[in-house]
Amino acid sequence: QGKTERPQLLIGRRIVVTSGPTHEPIDPVRYIANRSSGKQGHAIAKAAAAAGADVTLVTGPVNLPDPAGVTTIHVETADQMLAAVEAALPSDIGVFAAAVADWRTAKAGDQKLKKDGKAIPPLALVENPDILATISKSKAMRPQLVVGFAAETQNVIENAKAKLQRKGCDLIVANDVSLDNGIGVMGGDANRVHLISADGTVSWPTLSKDDVAERLVAHLAAILSTETQ
Numbered sequence: 001q002g003k004t005e006r007p008q009l010l011i012g013r014r015i016v017v018t019s020g021p022t023h024e025p026i027d028p029v030r031y032i033a034n035r036s037s038g039k040q041g042h043a044i045a046k047a048a049a050a051a052g053a054d055v056t057l058v059t060g061p062v063n064l065p066d067p068a069g070v071t072t073i074h075v076e077t078a079d080q081m082l083a084a085v086e087a088a089l090p091s092d093i094g095v096f097a098a099a100v101a102d103w104r105t106a107k108a109g110d111q112k113l114k115k116d117g118k119a120i121p122p123l124a125l126v127e128n129p130d131i132l133a134t135i136s137k138s139k140a141m142r143p144q145l146v147v148g149f150a151a152e153t154q155n156v157i158e159n160a161k162a163k164l165q166r167k168g169c170d171l172i173v174a175n176d177v178s179l180d181n182g183i184g185v186m187g188g189d190a191n192r193v194h195l196i197s198a199d200g201t202v203s204w205p206t207l208s209k210d211d212v213a214e215r216l217v218a219h220l221a222a223i224l225s226t227e228t229q
């Protein structure tokens, strides 16, 4: 309570948020996945809705409830996530917080792979579409403000700066997800993030993922209001 009376910083704005991992099938019973919990992406969707935005959340498989007041679309694979994001556009803001699997199997088996006592089956992989880069570089669909994430285990800021360039987004929220870091480890409740943009790098203190989400929403609202003036 008390938390319901937020400044309506994003009233009249549309925002699309991706969250969670993707699952890429190997066969009907197995898949490739990662440790993303979806907590940060879901927190951003929730904070944007609390700020009055019209929010569509496109999420991979997570153990989280759908945030109240948010249109939530459930997908499994990167291909499905891209299609759902495209269907949800246009929007003023795109926040791409999902940990999209970089690769999928070249061809998922129709039947369960069996141990036949012979060779171990190889996993042939192909690259998934880069959802953030696709939307960011699209002339027809690009939101005014495109935000990516960079989960890194080393050279966090350097790698994030390269991603900002490569993906053509306006802002990268970078964090250290190395297992010995403790803070920001995938699945945890806290995050220590660095905001990287053409204006430079700003580092925030260690915060809960909910607080990172609220600050980010306020930051994005401030950028939009100055750009729109």
Ligand code: CTP
Pocket (backbone or CB within 6 Å): 018, 078, 096, 097, 098, 099, 100, 101, 102, 128, 129, 130, 131, 132, 133, 147, 148, 149, 150, 151, 152, 163
């Ligand atoms: N991303 C995406 N689609 C992909 C891969 C990544 O939309 N197929 C987005 C993520 O949601 C995130 C950003 O791109 O906002 C950076 O993801 P990350 O995995 O850190 O970058 P990659 O370009 O995949 O590079 P690498 O994993 O090799 O560090």
Ligand code: CA
Pocket (backbone or CB within 6 Å): 100, 101, 102
């Ligand atoms: Ca990746």
